[in-house]
Amino acid sequence: MSGGAQYVVAAYAVIWFLVLAYVVMLGARTARVGRQVEAITRMLDRREAEQAGIDPAEAGAEPETAEEPA
Numbered sequence: 001m002s003g004g005a006q007y008v009v010a011a012y013a014v015i016w017f018l019v020l021a022y023v024v025m026l027g028a029r030t031a032r033v034g035r036q037v038e039a040i041t042r043m044l045d046r047r048e049a050e051q052a053g054i055d056p057a058e059a060g061a062e063p064e065t066a067e068e069p070a
Helices: 003-051
Strands: none
Touching: none
C-alpha cells in the first residue's frame, strides 16, 4: 500500500471512531434524561397524591386482585 493510501485508511478509521464515540455519548445522555424524566414523573405523581389526600404509597400501588392463595 502506498503512503497516501495508508493516510486515507487512517483518516477513515479516525472518523469512524469519532462517529462511534459520538453515538455512544448520545445514547448515554438519552438514557440519563430518560431516568430523570421518570424520577420527575414519580415526584409529580407523589405530590398530586399528597394534595388529593391519598397515601403516596397507595397511589403508586397496583390494584389488588381477589385471587385466593392456593
